[in-house]
Amino acid sequence: MEEMIDVLDENGIKTSEILTRKEVHKKGIWHRVIVVAIIDNNNQVLMQQRSYKKDTNPGKWDISVAGHISAGQTSLEAAIREVEEEVGIHLYDKDLQYIFTTKNESRPKEDHIAKHFYDFYIAKISEIDIDHITLQESEVENAKLVNKEEFKYMVEHEDMVKRDEIYNALLEYLFEK
Secondary structure, three states: OOOEEEEEOOOOOEEEEEEEHHHHHHHOOOEEEEEEEEEOOOOOEEEEEEOOOOOOOOOOEEEOEEEEOEOOOOHHHHHHHHHHHHHOOOOOHHHEEEEEEEEEEEEEEOOEEEEEEEEEEEEEOOOOOHHHOOOOOOOEEEEEEEOHHHHHHHHHHOOEOOOHHHHHHHHHHHHHO
8 A cells, every 4th residue: 555645835834635655656745754864973974775676766875765655644743753764773762963954846756746844953872883774665775874974075066865964964063073
């Protein structure tokens, strides 16, 4: 069964309409997505390479986790669910720090209009054991840890998923520490 998504208006307010993920992208309807940067005590960021099977941004690098909020779910619930699904790390509410929400509209493919409100979180955990991360094969191709200088280099030089506002906020956070 395809994931069901709460439809939002242009201000990010739920309209009470629920559509499939495919429908919201085909019709270009506003909806909410979470983005989570997972950082360890050494200020290393968990990066993921998107699966080559993904319909948008296949093979591109991105911060730790991103995913749609299912209908009826809170942003925080979706963040915890997506982190567990994509990289096998179990988080609790207290592990996630809400940073901000940003609005973005793009057209990654002719039949895919992305109108997203991104809720950005940072999860600070003591240690990330890269060898024991369980990657969701349908979503994630690879994962690695990078320090703040490597992350900055990736943002400036690599072919990454387009999330400039989020990456810039994460760079500010990393270089403050």
